[in-house]
Amino acid sequence: MSVQRLPALIAQSLNRNLGHFALSGVGVVIGIATLFFFTSLGEGVRTTVLEDVFVIDQIEVVDPAAGIGLRTSGGFGGGLDDATIAQIEELDGVERAYPKMKLTFPTQASGGEALVGRDMGIEFIGDGIPVDLVQDQVTDRLEFRDHMAPRSCSEEADCPDGHVCGDDGTCEALGCDPRQSRSDSPCQGLSYCQQDREQCSLPIPLVISPYLLEVYNGSIQTALGDSQGIGGNLPRLTKDMIVGFEFDLVLGQSYVGRTGVAGQRERARIVGFSPRAMQLGATMPLEYVMRFNEQFGGQESAEIYHSVLVETERNEDVAPVTHALEDELGLELADRHRQAERAGLLILMLTLLFNLIALVILAVAALNITHTFSMMVMERRREIGLMRAIGATRRQIQSLVVGEAAVVGLIAGLSGVALGIGVSLGVDYAFDRWVGHFPFKPDTLFVWSPWMFALALATAVFFCLLGAYIPARRAGGVDPADALTGR
Amino acid sequence: MNLVASGLRRAYRSGAVSTEAIRNLDLEIEAGEFVAIVGVSGSGKTTLLNTLSGLDTQFEGTVRLGEHSLAELSESALARLRHRHIGFVFQDFCLLDHLSIAENVALPSYFGDLDVEPHKRATELLERVGLGDRLDALPTQLSGGQKQRVAIARALFCKPSIIFCDEPTGSLDRGTGLSIMQLFDELNRQEQLTLVVVTHEPHIADMAHRRIVIEDGEIIEDTAQTPEWPVTSDAGEARP
Numbered sequence: 242m243s244v245q246r247l248p249a250l251i252a253q254s255l256n257r258n259l260g261h262f263a264l265s266g267v268g269v270v271i272g273i274a275t276l277f278f279f280t281s282l283g284e285g286v287r288t289t290v291l292e293d294v295f296v297i298d299q300i301e302v303v304d305p306a307a308g309i310g311l312r313t314s315g316g317f318g319g320g321l322d323d324a325t326i327a328q329i330e331e332l333d334g335v336e337r338a339y340p341k342m343k344l345t346f347p348t349q350a351s352g353g354e355a356l357v358g359r360d361m362g363i364e365f366i367g368d369g370i371p372v373d374l375v376q377d378q379v380t381d382r383l384e385f386r387d388h389m390a391p392r393s394c395s396e397e398a399d400c401p402d403g404h405v406c407g408d409d410g411t412c413e414a415l416g417c418d419p420r421q422s423r424s425d426s427p428c429q430g431l432s433y434c435q436q437d438r439e440q441c442s443l444p445i446p447l448v449i450s451p452y453l454l455e456v457y458n459g460s461i462q463t464a465l466g467d468s469q470g471i472g473g474n475l476p477r478l479t480k481d482m483i484v485g486f487e488f489d490l491v492l493g494q495s496y497v498g499r500t501g502v503a504g505q506r507e508r509a510r511i512v513g514f515s516p517r518a519m520q521l522g523a524t525m526p527l528e529y530v531m532r533f534n535e536q537f538g539g540q541e542s543a544e545i546y547h548s549v550l551v552e553t554e555r556n557e558d559v560a561p562v563t564h565a566l567e568d569e570l571g572l573e574l575a576d577r578h579r580q581a582e583r584a585g586l587l588i589l590m591l592t593l594l595f596n597l598i599a600l601v602i603l604a605v606a607a608l609n610i611t612h613t614f615s616m617m618v619m620e621r622r623r624e625i626g627l628m629r630a631i632g633a634t635r636r637q638i639q640s641l642v643v644g645e646a647a648v649v650g651l652i653a654g655l656s657g658v659a660l661g662i663g664v665s666l667g668v669d670y671a672f673d674r675w676v677g678h679f680p681f682k683p684d685t686l687f688v689w690s691p692w693m694f695a696l697a698l699a700t701a702v703f704f705c706l707l708g709a710y711i712p713a714r715r716a717g718g719v720d721p722a723d724a725l726t727g728r
Numbered sequence: 729m730n731l732v733a734s735g736l737r738r739a740y741r742s743g744a745v746s747t748e749a750i751r752n753l754d755l756e757i758e759a760g761e762f763v764a765i766v767g768v769s770g771s772g773k774t775t776l777l778n779t780l781s782g783l784d785t786q787f788e789g790t791v792r793l794g795e796h797s798l799a800e801l802s803e804s805a806l807a808r809l810r811h812r813h814i815g816f817v818f819q820d821f822c823l824l825d826h827l828s829i830a831e832n833v834a835l836p837s838y839f840g841d842l843d844v845e846p847h848k849r850a851t852e853l854l855e856r857v858g859l860g861d862r863l864d865a866l867p868t869q870l871s872g873g874q875k876q877r878v879a880i881a882r883a884l885f886c887k888p889s890i891i892f893c894d895e896p897t898g899s900l901d902r903g904t905g906l907s908i909m910q911l912f913d914e915l916n917r918q919e920q921l922t923l924v925v926v927t928h929e930p931h932i933a934d935m936a937h938r939r940i941v942i943e944d945g946e947i948i949e950d951t952a953q954t955p956e957w958p959v960t961s962d963a964g965e966a967r968p
Contacts (some may be wrong), residue, residue: 246838246846257826627822630783631882632811632839634804722784725818725894726774 251644258617262645265613265708266653268606269701273657276599277697278664283592284688290584300551300563301341302329302572321546325570329551332565334558340546342530343368343519346537347495350509352488357475364495366522367447369530374517374550375448381484381512383431387528388443403432403441414440433508444487444510447523451514454478456521459679486511493537500537517550548575603704610649610708614642618716625716626724635717642716646709647702654701658694729813729889729922731757731780735789738775738945749775750787751945759889760920762913762955764927764936772945773926774894780924781814781892782806793890811840815883819895821875823867823882830854830863833881842886853881857911873904880911890922891915897932906958909935913955931958 255262304320321340329338343366350365372385379385392412394400400412407413415427417434428434428441435442462475476482487510494504509523518524535543549572553562566572574582618625625638665687672686722728738750749772757763767773778784780791782798785806791798796809816822823832833850836842842849854860857877859870867875876896883891893912897905909932915921916937925936933939934956941949 250838253827253831623822624824627818627824628835628839629807630810630816631836632807632886634807634839636804637807637839720784722778725783725822726778 247640247644250641251648254641254645255648261613261617262649265610266649266656266705268609269603269650269653269704270657270660272599272603272606272704273654273697273701274660274664275602276596276700277658277661277693279592279595279599280693280696281661281665281687281689283588283595284690284693285683285686287585287588287592288688289683290588300553300559300566301548301575301578302551302566303548303575305571305573321549321572322544326546326549328570329549329566332562332569334553334555334562334565336552336554339371339374339550339552340527341368341370341548341550342527342534342543342545343547344530345534345542346493346500347498348493349491349495350488351491356478356482356486362496364497365490366519367525367530368519368522368547369525369527370517370550372526375513375515375524378515378517379446379448379513381446381510383444383446383510383512385446385448385512385526387526388446389532390528401432401443402430403428403443414438414442417441431510435508436506442508444508445490445525445529446512447509447525448513448515448518449483449511449523450518450520451480451516452520453518454480454483454514459682463678480514483511484513492533502537505536603700607704607708610646610705611711614646614709614712615715618642618712618719621716622719622724623727625719626721629719629721630725638719639713639717642709642713643706646705646713650702650705651698653705654698657701658697661697662689729759729794730792731755731890731922731924732792733780733789736776736779736791737788738772738779738784738786749945750779752789753945753947755780755940755947755950757922757924759922760916762916762923762925762937763940764925764933764938765940765942766927766930766933767942768928771942773928773942775945776942777892777894777924777926781816782810783816808840811836812886813889815886815888815891817876817879817883817891817893817896819898821867821872821879821899823875823878825867828864828866829859829870829878832867832878833885835882836885840886849885850881853884854878856884857881871904872900873907876900876904876908877911880908880915884915888921890924893923893925895927896925897927897929902931905929905932910957931956934958 304325323340326338326340329335348365348367349362351360351362353359353361372387376385388401392400392404393410394406394412395410397406400406403415403417404412405415417426417428417439419434419436419439421434426434426441432441432443434440458477462477465475487508490507490509492505492507493500493502509525511523515524531543551562551566553559563574567574625633628638628641629635669685669687673684676682733753733755736750736753736755737748739746739748741747753776765773765776775784779787782791782793782801785799787799793809793813798806798809801809823829824835827835830847830850833853834846837846837849851860851863854863857880859865859874859877859881862870862874867878870878876899880891880896891912896912897908900908912923912925913935916923923936925932927933934953936953937955938952939949940947
């Protein structure tokens with residue numbers, strides 16, 4: 242068959258049998274809509290759970306022998322040191338390993354008037370991570386970096402607020418009197434007068450987890466919002482309100498305990514949100530934690546990491562790298578990742594279950610297509626006989642039927658996707674309008690990816706071709722003499 | 729292109745019963761002949777046409793069209809042979825009602841590459857059969873005679889060597905049938921087209937140059953004849 246002329250013949254046939262084809266495509270439309278709906282729903286829920294709630298786009302491992310994670314003060318977990326980090330980075334498929342370290346001494350935080358209307362004091366839990374892990378998520382001008390580290394300069398503009406460029410080419414903090422008012426103090430801009438050192442200092446930059454904000458807004462503020470007493474009239478907070486918020490830390494002592502070293506007062510400032518920040522606490526640059534742990538807990542507590550985030554070169558490397566971490570290095574997935582694995586598996590199973598239903602619908606639709614196309618082949622037997630008589634080969638007749646099925650599949654696939662999107666938007670609207678706020682309530686329940694559209698269209702065409710296979714063979718097998726003489 | 733059949737047999741089997749529709753038949757039709765195959769209903773004339781034209785290959789014996797032995801050709805080669813060298817005209821016209829008559833005429837262009845522009849060729853042929861002003865009409869808008877003219881134009885589309893006609897006037901009134909036969913006669917004389925017309929109507933067979941009478945699957949008469957053209961009121965005086 243002339244390749245250029247085939248589409249025209251298919252179009253003529255489709256046009257003539259529009260009713261039949263529409264009827265045969267209805268099942269495919271419903272099946273594809275179901276498939277698209279549940280696939281995008283599964284992906285949406287999975288994204289929310291795994292990326293927002295559990296945050297497992299990287300592997301996080303701990304040393305099971307060290308009991309890391311249980312201790313919040315007074316020591317170290319043990320096991321994960323620089324040598325271990327180097328071993329991890331040598332594994333095949335590992336792009337980079339990011340060590341995480343917790344503050345291992347008591348700390349208290351106080352402040353909050355600017356945010357919630359009154360100062361409050363709480364226990365502070367914190368950890369440290371390499372700055373490049375979250376740098377792109379920081380929105381505050383303070384930046385997420387170690388401001389206590391020496392900084393080279395050639396002019397004053399190279400130095401941060403409250404610092405000048407010294408003769409040795411490094412930035413030097415200006416001296417200050419903590420009793421001076423802010424306007425009289427040399428510590429301007431982001432800097433403040435640190436009372437122990439009597440020098441201008443920059444606050445410790447902190448990032449916090451979106452989870453914390455969700456828990457506050459979704460639970461604490463909701464529960465205590467209208468109550469009497471200290472928790473009453475708590476405002477609902479947004480990320481914009483929190484970024485730039487400053488409060489005081491007292492390192493080495495808290496409401497429930499203290500170290501043998503005298504407490505040290507520092508100021509901290511929230512510079513952004515990151516899912517890589519610890520969920521109940523705040524995260525600062527790793528260098529701060531190492532410095533403070535050494536100061537309040539000794540050299541050893543500054544050398545042992547509590548967990549390691551492992552980034553793989555490709556997504557396909559996640560499974561083998563996880564096995565290598567567990568089997569070769571004796572490490573263990575962090576609890577959060579184990580829960581995430583289970584949650585991910587559950588979501589996957591549910592998605593597959595619903596997609597199985599969609600596939601059953603499509604299989605029934607394919608049977609319907611077989612039936613409809615068989616009927617059409619029967620009805621068109623004489624026409625097919627004529628085509629064979631005037632020169633059509635069996636293959637050309639089969640191509641004609643297969644081409645019709647492919648077009649039906651394509652149109653049904655597009656219609657199914659459109660229906661799936663329409664239903665998804667309706668469900669999203671209802672979800673947004675009638676389901677109250679809860680922690681991690683997503684803006685949308687659905688995630689649409691290009692591969693889903695391709696999958697939907699390919700599946701639709703596949704099932705239509707599957708359904709048309711037998712009718713196409715029958716059409717190709719029509720004997721022209723029999724068809725034309727009515728035998 | 730000569731058509732030669734020898735030792736031709738065709739049987740139809742229904743369960744344990746086998747019925748011979750063609751029995752050990754030998755036949756030769758030379759290029760440019762106008763042959764009428766005549767016989768009563770059930771005599772085997774349509775079966776003979778189907779086997780000679782390559783529509784039916786379930787026969788014993790040999791059928792050669794030019795240098796091609798039909799039984800030895802593959803299915804696709806046989807389809808190509810029909811496409812390039814054979815035209816068909818059927819009693820009930822076999823037009824596709826959803827296509828215009830120009831599209832019907834150009835239908836063979838879908839199944840093989842030709843060195844002509846399909847619509848242009850269809851237009852030429854429809855003008856030749858007297859329907860040049862009805863190119864976009866649908867078959868349902870035509871009379872029986874006009875439909876058969878469209879079918880003849882379609883049969884001519886690929887410039888065939890031979891045209892097989894199965895009861896081409898069977899659905900037409902006498903006058904219209906005569907005009908169709910006049911068209912066949914023109915094609916035969918002007919283009920040296922070989923014409924094989926199966927009919928049960930004696931007056932139609934009278935217009936051919938050779939009459940083959942078939943009965944129970946056997947040729948009982950094969951004679952050359954001088955065509956006899958009747959005079960009809962609606963077709964005017966036919967060619968003497």
